[in-house]
Amino acid sequence: MFVEIKNLKKYYGEKENKISVLKGIDMTIDEGSIVVVLGPSGSGKSTILNIIGGLETPDEGSVVVDGKKISGKSSAEISRYRREMIGFVFQSYNLIPNLTVKENIEICQKLGDHVIDINELMKLLGLSEHKNKFPRHLSGGQQQRTAIARAIVKNPKLLLCDEPTGALDYETSKDTLRLLETIRKKYGTTILMVTHNEAIGKMADKIFRISGGEIAKEIRVENPQSVDEIEW
């Protein structure tokens, strides 16, 4: 099992203001699979992603990724784990405004030991002709493709995507999802995506429905659809 989460709990606040955001989450994710976490706003999706990515720490429970327990590790160990294992893609792209497309990708390439060639990646993601542009001169889809290239260039085993199509129109969303499919196939990357878009679940090998900090349903999808077959 590539990712194994047991009885994950997270609280925010103190005493009478304490709220329980994750109430005992169990999840398993196979290596090389696409897993989608669906749920309404505030259900705890991003919190799960951030804990798996080492951006937040759990209050209870265990998180094991690629055979290594990450819950309870020191911040130095978590930083190394994040650098070596994890790529992040966010709804809001988070590119560095005064660096070009190529430079945005390059800074993350320096973080890995088994990196992907930048020119190969820019070609795969349709960025070659935009490589010298700054983010403000790119469309939303081009910015997201740059963000995906930046996340994947160090060849992380696990790509975490938080509403990656949240700010994109229909066709650009589909293009972006197609690229995630391609990345999984070409590099064997395990992809965990959180979204409130039900249709995106159809491309997954497994779906977790989250409600109020709990897993309401776990669905193993027998025949995942290609992005081309999905509509919403």
Ligand SMILES: Nc1ncnc2c1ncn2[C@@H]1O[C@H](COP(=O)(O)OP(=O)(O)OP(=O)(O)O)[C@@H](O)[C@H]1O
């Ligand atoms: N740092 C924090 N401090 C206090 N409360 C927080 C913090 N981070 C998240 N929360 C709360 O935890 C709950 C779950 O948040 P989370 O962002 O995980 O939900 P989500 O399902 O990803 O929502 P959305 O789809 O709107 O992004 C929300 O009620 C949120 O307000």
